[in-house]
Amino acid sequence: xxxVFRGEAMEDQFTGTIEKGTARFPSTxxxxxxxxxxxxSLVLKISRKDDWALFVGQWAAPFLIMGNYNKLxxxxxxxxxxxxxx
Numbered sequence: 001x002x003x004v005f006r007g008e009a010m011e012d013q014f015t016g017t018i019e020k021g022t023a024r025f026p027s028t029x030x031x032x033x034x035x036x037x038x039x040x041s042l043v044l045k046i047s048r049k050d051d052w053a054l055f056v057g058q059w060a061a062p063f064l065i066m067g068n069y070n071k072l073x074x075x076x077x078x079x080x081x082x083x084x085x086x
Contacts, residue, residue, distance in 0.1 A: 019073050022070050023070065023073060023074055027067050027070060030063050030064065030067025030070060031063075031067055034059075034061075034063040034064045035060075037056050037057065037059040037060045038057060040056050041054075041056045
């Protein structure tokens with residue numbers, strides 16, 4: 001599999017716009033959403049709403065993944081060519 005080197009690949013404008021918008025959120029927002037979904041899931045489970053508890057509890061992983069992606073974009077950026085030109 002060929003390796004992509006810095007500056008060889010560029011992100012499209014849509015991706016850049018989304019990343020600039022989400023970069024405004026601190027990473028703790030995503031962590032808070034994940035913990036909140038786990039707490040809500042626990043409350044739903046205690047209330048014997050098992051289907052809803054499973055549904056809401058599964059939100060935690062995507063929130064953590066989005067937070068991780070957000071942090072990586074803030075630290076490294078997504079478009080190496082853009083950083084090389086600056």
